[in-house]
Amino acid sequence: MAEGKFVIEVLKKIGEKIEEQKEYLTELDQPIGDSDHGINLARGFGEVEKKLPTLEDKDLGTIMKTVGMTLVSTVGGASGPLYGSAFMKAGMAWSGKMEITMEEFLEGLDAAVEAVKQRGKATVEEATMLDAMVPALEAMKTAGNGAGDAKSVLEAGCKASWAGAEHTKDLVATKGRASYVGERGLGHQDPGATSFSFMLEVVKDSL
Numbered sequence: 763m764a765e766g767k768f769v770i771e772v773l774k775k776i777g778e779k780i781e782e783q784k785e786y787l788t789e790l791d792q793p794i795g796d797s798d799h800g801i802n803l804a805r806g807f808g809e810v811e812k813k814l815p816t817l818e819d820k821d822l823g824t825i826m827k828t829v830g831m832t833l834v835s836t837v838g839g840a841s842g843p844l845y846g847s848a849f850m851k852a853g854m855a856w857s858g859k860m861e862i863t864m865e866e867f868l869e870g871l872d873a874a875v876e877a878v879k880q881r882g883k884a885t886v887e888e889a890t891m892l893d894a895m896v897p898a899l900e901a902m903k904t905a906g907n908g909a910g911d912a913k914s915v916l917e918a919g920c921k922a923s924w925a926g927a928e929h930t931k932d933l934v935a936t937k938g939r940a941s942y943v944g945e946r947g948l949g950h951q952d953p954g955a956t957s958f959s960f961m962l963e964v965v966k967d968s969l
């Protein structure tokens with residue numbers, strides 16, 4: 763499904779997408795947080811982009827681990843360590859691999875979801891990025907089992923991810939900064955669930 767060159771291209775496009783959606787993501791973070799999610803991620807992926815040329819010949823594990831470490835050290839905010847560990851754990855799943863199959867892609871995503879759960883001490887229905895990640899992963903596992911092609915698997919994942927992001931409007935946050943506003947957060951879409959959906963969309967559109 764994917765080799766290093768493709769992954770680097772996707773990471774570059776994720777950076778562009780985040781930059782393009784920076785203001786929107788930051789706006790989403792205004793009523794329930796501190797108006798910095800888009801700014802945080804754009805800073806992190808800006809640093810990632812600088813490192814991509816040095817990663818061209820590396821295995822997927824090294825690429826993803828480098829991205830994760832860069833995000834941890836540059837994003838700031840809760841999303842830095844969360845996305846950072848997600849990328850690092852996916853990298854550990856892909857350690858030494860120059861190429862991955864769809865099944866291995868999903869194993870990496872599975873490891874990423876587990877990393878966010880552990881690091882954030884959170885689960886679904888708490889109005890976080892997990893409300894997009896978990897349904898997306900489930901949908902892709904189901905679609906993948908039907909031996910669907912990569913594009914249709916990612917299409918199923920994106921659909922579930924955006925539905926999950928939308929669903930965060932109906933949830934009262936119990937983790938992270940958004941938990942401080944309690945029920946006043948109702949009706950607002952979680953910025954992290956939204957940024958994850960944008961990232962997955964980039965993967966889909968790159969196939």
Ligand code: ADP
Pocket residue numbers: 791795796798799800802803838839840841842844878881882883884889890891892937938939940952953954955
């Ligand atoms: P901060 O909240 O520190 O300002 P960001 O604004 O960059 O950091 O990121 C906020 C996003 O991080 C939220 O929208 C949510 O998706 C995610 N998040 C925050 N805390 C947690 C947690 N404990 N578990 C999972 N995701 C979380």
Ligand code: MG
Pocket residue numbers: 791795796797798799839939
């Ligand atoms: Mg914030």
